Amino acid sequence: MFHKDMPYRRLGNAGIRLSAVSLGGWTTYGASVKAEDTVRGIIRAAFEAGINFFDISDIYEKGEAERAMGKVFAELPRHELVISTKCFWPMSDDVNDQGLSRKHIMESIDKSLRRIGTDYVDIYFCHRPDPNTPIEETARAMDDLIHRGKVLYWGTSEWSGEQIRQAQEICDRRNLYAPVVEQPQLNLAARKKYATDVQPALAEYGLGAVTWSPLASGLLSGKYDDGLPEGSRLWRSENLRKTYLTERNRERVRKFKALADELGTTRAELAIAWCLAQPGVTSVITGATRQEQLKQNLGALKVKITDEIRTRLEELFPLE
């Protein structure tokens, strides 16, 4: 995959390169966006714009996102795609159908590969840390998957700096393939954990970061300024609405508009451009329920974050 307008960045010290902007399937494909043609249209438009990295999880609509996205991947050249999926969250009430035990990892990967319709995934993520499984057990299972060719690289998601360090040290001591990437949340309204805890650990061991929810579930685009557009994510999810639609956030997002207007850009572009400019970030995983959103979000690649803009943005959204 190569597109002249898309930067491709190395995943930390690993050799694989990912498009700086990527696309994920949480709450969308196979969920709020069920029509196959719409899913196909968005993924194909992403691919044509140079996106090579697509992120999924088994838990996204309990396998339906893997199925919906996999159908479209089957029409694209597999070797040009970087596909990731994840395991950890319970897929049923079976006591072993959850977590990061060897049993769950070994069984989950086969189910994910079947649903996606591929022989291997490029990156397999531990979707959360598992307090009930020793990191060594998880690391050995991941190492085995890499030896078996089912997984090319493995990574973690929402692990702490300390857990990331422990995994690296265990893999180093036991000569196992180590995680090469972490997938943390990162957006203007949620930046403290990445900046103060996660990023220093990634820098120490040369890991890449692929970051999620750059628009805080759409909030930072300004789409909730005047209420809840019918069908939008926060309209659909009461939980997310409670998390994001606070008075304080609404006020900050309104002030954010003034800055975006002054710079001649949109809030969505500016929010994603800020993520792209954060230290250690390989790829910003975006979400889109329609092609126009994807197109606007790709506009972030043209926005330059100067030191002055960064300071103003970070004053508006303080580290908290």
Ligand SMILES: NC(=O)c1ccc[n+]([C@@H]2O[C@H](COP(=O)([O-])OP(=O)(O)OC[C@H]3O[C@@H](n4cnc5c(N)ncnc54)[C@H](OP(=O)(O)O)[C@@H]3O)[C@@H](O)[C@H]2O)c1
């Ligand atoms: N590892 C993890 O634990 C984890 C957690 C969450 C996400 N992720 C990954 O990160 C990906 C991206 O996260 P996200 O979907 O939360 O990203 P996001 O950019 O914060 O939110 C995307 C949603 O905002 C709305 N939107 C997108 N662009 C817009 C625009 N330009 N204008 C107005 N609305 C816009 C759309 O929802 P509506 O149209 O429905 O309103 C879209 O689905 C996920 O798909 C997943 O792959 C990982």
